Amino acid sequence: MSILLEAKEVSKMFGGLKAVSNFDMTINKGELIGLIGPNGAGKTTAFNLFTGVYQPTTGVINFAGKSLKGMKPSQITQRGIARTFQNIRLFSELSVLDNVKIAYHTHLKYNLAEAVLRVGRYMKEEKRIEEAGRELLKIFKLEDKADEIAKNLPYGAQRRLEIARALATRPQLLLLDEPAAGMNPQETNELMDMIRWIRKEFALSILLIEHDMSLVMGICERIYVLEYGSIIAHGLPEEIKKNPEVIRAYLGGEA
Numbered sequence: 001m002s003i004l005l006e007a008k009e010v011s012k013m014f015g016g017l018k019a020v021s022n023f024d025m026t027i028n029k030g031e032l033i034g035l036i037g038p039n040g041a042g043k044t045t046a047f048n049l050f051t052g053v054y055q056p057t058t059g060v061i062n063f064a065g066k067s068l069k070g071m072k073p074s075q076i077t078q079r080g081i082a083r084t085f086q087n088i089r090l091f092s093e094l095s096v097l098d099n100v101k102i103a104y105h106t107h108l109k110y111n112l113a114e115a116v117l118r119v120g121r122y123m124k125e126e127k128r129i130e131e132a133g134r135e136l137l138k139i140f141k142l143e144d145k146a147d148e149i150a151k152n153l154p155y156g157a158q159r160r161l162e163i164a165r166a167l168a169t170r171p172q173l174l175l176l177d178e179p180a181a182g183m184n185p186q187e188t189n190e191l192m193d194m195i196r197w198i199r200k201e202f203a204l205s206i207l208l209i210e211h212d213m214s215l216v217m218g219i220c221e222r223i224y225v226l227e228y229g230s231i232i233a234h235g236l237p238e239e240i241k242k243n244p245e246v247i248r249a250y251l252g253g254e255a
């Protein structure tokens, strides 16, 4: 298997607080990986490091064989990492379809001047984007809501739209921050199926932060466990379930 993302001894300090400490992670092409840990363990900080929101205080992050050092979030999106957020971030006043179309535009091959000069090509591209956007909405069962304003969607549908929008940037790696938060069990089950399906269909690697243990254990091939910024365990779901450190730190001795 070839390595897509590799974090080596990554640390991130906020003042005196080590939010992430000596963090090592490898994500291979096509893998579906879980990142779990108690509140404040550093999971979202890890995402922010992978997407250029923060630069590591020390350590190296390589993606597709190249360092991400000094790259801005928009450049990292272009390189092929997309994410969703714990607190949904959509263009809330825009339509569902426009939310997805805007994400496609980050990958357009022409600038505004070109668009004006080459109206024909622009129109063709627009049509292609609209079609691709509607296809994506279909996958996420949002095709009937294409013209609705994003903020008026039910919570679960907004979460699905966020994933659709992330996919529109054509990532190789998709980072999902608690995608099932606020969903009911039926919606969570459907989401699991969608995540499996898009991984295969789009040949993606996926890294998933999730508190819903049945979701993490049900779909992830490997799991990393963070506590106080450090990885205390990683392995197969069955190994993680049985790991005494994990049971102590995360499951409160219940498992």
Ligand SMILES: Nc1ncnc2c1ncn2[C@@H]1O[C@H](COP(=O)(O)OP(=O)(O)OP(=O)(O)O)[C@@H](O)[C@H]1O
Pocket (backbone or CB within 6 Å): 014, 017, 018, 019, 037, 038, 039, 040, 041, 042, 043, 044, 045, 046, 086
């Ligand atoms: N920008 C920041 N400035 C200062 N401290 C921060 C910042 N971002 C995160 N932290 C701190 O870093 C630690 C890790 O936070 P992080 O949000 O990464 O945890 P988490 O595992 O995602 O938690 P949760 O499950 O609650 O989202 C926490 O102590 C948090 O307060």
